[in-house]
């Protein structure tokens with residue numbers, strides 16, 4: 019199959035910008051700014067002015083209703099908009115996510131190479147590696163939320179971090195992470211021991227009853243918090259989303275960095291609106307919304323609890339939640355986390371593949387076909403899935419005080435026994 023490659027990324031840049039403008043209309047101010055800047059760069063000042071005046075009009079139409087605060091408080095209590103999940107329903111869905119990931123077994127490297135989305139997995143790894151290389155510094159204290167099977171341990175090791183705390187809701191994944199950390203992963207994998215001490219936890223990162231910042235009080239502050247492909251699991255209701263951001267902010271030192279990847283709501287909603295029914299996808303993925311979203315309209319005043327089912331061959335098959343980026347940015351700001359970067363994966367590839375060191379990294383990850391060219395080897399179906407995601411970077415407000423974070427380093431183990439894994443139990 020013809021590989022879309024870097025050229026495809028270039029070609030799709032214009033498409034991405036235009037699609038964002040349509041999909042984001044009236045919902046994501048971030049993207050309107052982005053489009054304005056792009057239009058200005060190209061010298062299309064008239065277009066930018068038109069966008070600006072549309073933006074202003076939209077801004078006034080979209081002013082939050084007076085009772086927004088009341089709605090928010092109601093939703094935190096599980097009342098209010100019917101789309102906010104009731105406690106029991108929420109618990110069941112969270113358990114469904116945990117069970118799904120727990121049941122996934124650790125593949126051997128042969129099985130991984132045979133995956134129908136192996137090229138997408140390599141691309142995802144490249145994106146996470148770029149983020150880590152850009153933002154991690156030697157000796158950093160790292161909190162990996164939803165660490166899964168520890169797929170990023172090698173990346174953190176290369177960044178020469180000083181301390182690592184990983185937490186995931188899926189006990190089976192944390193056990194795999196432990197083995198990978200200890201270097202007892204399958205013999206074909208790189209099985210070097212990691213050079214930083216670590217602690218592992220099983221638990222719900224976004225739990226309301228056991229706030230993570232209390233659990234990790236003695237490990238904090240962290241220089242970096244990373245949440246890869248999982249932040250959207252906190253968006254099942256407003257209380258959880260706020261809990262997640264509050265914990266991250268409390269655990270980071272001032273000036274600390276929060277890096278992550280998650281689905282791009284703009285793209286998903288645009289695709290939903292283009293689809294005939296409530297389901298769309300291609301040979302490797304499908305997204306399915308419930309009948310309650312049949313009108314395909316999403317109020318900016320209710321950005322939480324918008325559930326869909328996501329199936330990605332050999333990777334995901336569980337409920338997920340839309341994260342409207344403008345709401346994410348605004349809510350994060352309320353907790354002292356300011357936006358540094360947001361890029362759809364297509365734009366991320368386009369921008370960072372201009373840097374020779376990241377082209378080289380892509381080559382090392384085996385994502386450049388036979389390695390003889392600088393073209394990314396990925397099928398159109400996988401490339402479309404990449405378009406469903408974005409990468410973000412937030413920074414905790416305040417004056418950096420790195421000395422404080424460093425002092426905490428020295429906790430944790432270099433060899434983690436099963437009994438060392440801490441289980442966080444939510445009280446009933």
Ligand SMILES: C[S@@+](CC[C@H](N)C(=O)[O-])C[C@H]1O[C@@H](n2cnc3c(N)ncnc32)[C@H](O)[C@@H]1O
Pocket residue numbers: 112115116119120163164165166167169170185186187188191221222223224245246247248251334
């Ligand atoms: C797509 S995987 C990503 C794993 C890892 N971050 C990576 O990039 O390889 C999503 C992970 O989120 C975890 N997860 C989902 N909801 C969670 C929650 N509430 N608390 C902790 N982990 C959660 C799942 O168990 C799963 O390991």
